[in-house]
Amino acid sequence: MTPEVSALCLVFILLVPLAGAGLAVINSGLGRSRNAAHMMLSSLCVFALAAVVFFVIGFAFAGYPGGPAYEFFIRAKPWNWIAAEHFFLRGLPLDGSPASLVALLGMMSVGVAAIIPLGSGADRWRLGAACLSTTVFAAWTYPLFAHWVWSGWLAQQGFIDAGGAAPIQAAGGITALVVTWTLGPRRGKYTSDRMPMAIPGHNAVLVILGCFLTWLGWIGLDCAGAILYAHAEPTRSVLVVANATLAAASALLAVAAITRIRFGKPDASLCANGWVSGLVASSAGGAVMPPAAAMIVGLVAGALVTYTVELLELHLTIDDPGGSISVHLIGGIWGILSVALLAKSAQWLPQLAGISTLLGLVLPLTYLITFLQNRMSPMRTAPEGERQGLDLHELGAGAYPDFMTHND
Amino acid sequence: MRVVGFFLQFAGWIIVLAAIALLAAAPQTAFALAGFCVQLLGLALAVRSHRIPHGEPE
Numbered sequence: 067m068t069p070e071v072s073a074l075c076l077v078f079i080l081l082v083p084l085a086g087a088g089l090a091v092i093n094s095g096l097g098r099s100r101n102a103a104h105m106m107l108s109s110l111c112v113f114a115l116a117a118v119v120f121f122v123i124g125f126a127f128a129g130y131p132g133g134p135a136y137e138f139f140i141r142a143k144p145w146n147w148i149a150a151e152h153f154f155l156r157g158l159p160l161d162g163s164p165a166s167l168v169a170l171l172g173m174m175s176v177g178v179a180a181i182i183p184l185g186s187g188a189d190r191w192r193l194g195a196a197c198l199s200t201t202v203f204a205a206w207t208y209p210l211f212a213h214w215v216w217s218g219w220l221a222q223q224g225f226i227d228a229g230g231a232a233p234i235q236a237a238g239g240i241t242a243l244v245v246t247w248t249l250g251p252r253r254g255k256y257t258s259d260r261m262p263m264a265i266p267g268h269n270a271v272l273v274i275l276g277c278f279l280t281w282l283g284w285i286g287l288d289c290a291g292a293i294l295y296a297h298a299e300p301t302r303s304v305l306v307v308a309n310a311t312l313a314a315a316s317a318l319l320a321v322a323a324i325t326r327i328r329f330g331k332p333d334a335s336l337c338a339n340g341w342v343s344g345l346v347a348s349s350a351g352g353a354v355m356p357p358a359a360a361m362i363v364g365l366v367a368g369a370l371v372t373y374t375v376e377l378l379e380l381h382l383t384i385d386d387p388g389g390s391i392s393v394h395l396i397g398g399i400w401g402i403l404s405v406a407l408l409a410k411s412a413q414w415l416p417q418l419a420g421i422s423t424l425l426g427l428v429l430p431l432t433y434l435i436t437f438l439q440n441r442m443s444p445m446r447t448a449p450e451g452e453r454q455g456l457d458l459h460e461l462g463a464g465a466y467p468d469f470m471t472h473n474d
Numbered sequence: 475m476r477v478v479g480f481f482l483q484f485a486g487w488i489i490v491l492a493a494i495a496l497l498a499a500a501p502q503t504a505f506a507l508a509g510f511c512v513q514l515l516g517l518a519l520a521v522r523s524h525r526i527p528h529g530e531p532e
């Protein structure tokens with residue numbers, strides 16, 4: 067890799083934290099005003115913790131493409147299952163080599179993935195519990211699955227996912243689903259006959275601003291991933307940027323049209339979720355599909371968000387204030403499938419194996435870890451904390467001290 | 475039902491893995507799809523078992 071390409075990669079990697087900032091702002095805007103500061107601080111804390119834990123432990127298991135790893139053989143075929151790097155990045159010179167850039171991108175990516183579940187646990191997830199959950203995620207769940215996708219046995223099968231639709235988005239979405247199941251719905255969300263009550267987000271401006279930030283962050287994530295994981299030529303970044311933008315735009319327009327037809331007016335929060343969902347779905351195949359295909363990916367992602375948000379809330383009684391499950395889990399899975407459908411026709415089996423691993427290993431494993439964590443130390447805040455707001459209850463000060471507080 | 479759901483998801487994954495590792499090209503896809511269907515059944519059970527029961531005070 068030439069110094070110019072290394073520098074370009076570094077610029078793309080430096081854009082990635084904007085994805086985390088965007089998600090934090092969106093989640094904060096979609097939650098209640100009395101939890102806004104808590105959401106922003108939680109996002110920063112889990113991002114920081116994830117980066118540190120990945121540096122200390124995670125990279126040793128995640129490794130980089132072509133790096134040392136443990137393998138076993140079945141019918142003379144190698145199965146690379148875990149990296150054999152050192153803790154604390156020992157022995158890895160941070161000199162702009164592909165391995166060092168992969169380590170840096172991993173520190174940023176795991177932070178973005180760790181912010182995703184905060185949206186589904188909004189208004190009731192304790193900060194300490196979120197940090198503990200993030201520690202396990204960044205130390206074990208993410209590194210293992212990321213290794214499989216980008217260097218391990220899934221990559222050996224031909225699985226395509228340069229931008230991290232599976233290890234970042236869908237794995238984060240699975241954690242969001244498990245967190246929602248474990249925490250239960252917010253107080254007052256459902257009536258005794260299981261009817262959901264509307265709890266609107268407190269700041270649509272923040273939500274829409276977050277969309278612009280996520281767009282920049284995703285461009286960094288997808289372009290850096292394409293160069294470092296898919297070994298794409300740097301000039302292919304133009305295609306990746308075009309695809310991410312077109313997918314996000316198509317998804318937003320699809321949601322705006324659907325909500326306009328169904329409810330008479332476009333829904334701002336759903337449109338924002340649609341935009342992010344388009345970005346999520348385009349992550350997997352952004353470097354390998356033509357722009358027209360990216361538009362189709364975005365349109366389907368937008369439609370999926372609109373209907374799955376309703377399905378989860380109304381029929382499955384899953385209270386996901388930030389829409390993280392619909393956006394990141396459903397959008398991520400659609401993105402993985404779309405590669406087989408729209409980019410490479412002989413790609414069905416590897417992509418199916420990736421989704422199967424998410425459902426068959428990542429979901430049960432995350433559920434088990436979260437279940438044990440909740441048994442040891444309850445993840446949900448006390449009823450008093452939920453009524454008072456997590457800003458005052460856990461931080462001692464609100465995000466908007468000059469505003470009137472509301473009552474339920 | 476919850477445990478059965480997660481067990482089915484894991485079992486389906488093992489079927490998919492076995493199909494990839496042990497079978498030749500022709501039956502591989504069919505077995506992998508069968509494993510995936512087992513996983514979907516498990517997911518449906520897990521999701522269903524997490525629904526709030528009717529009449530539960532909130």
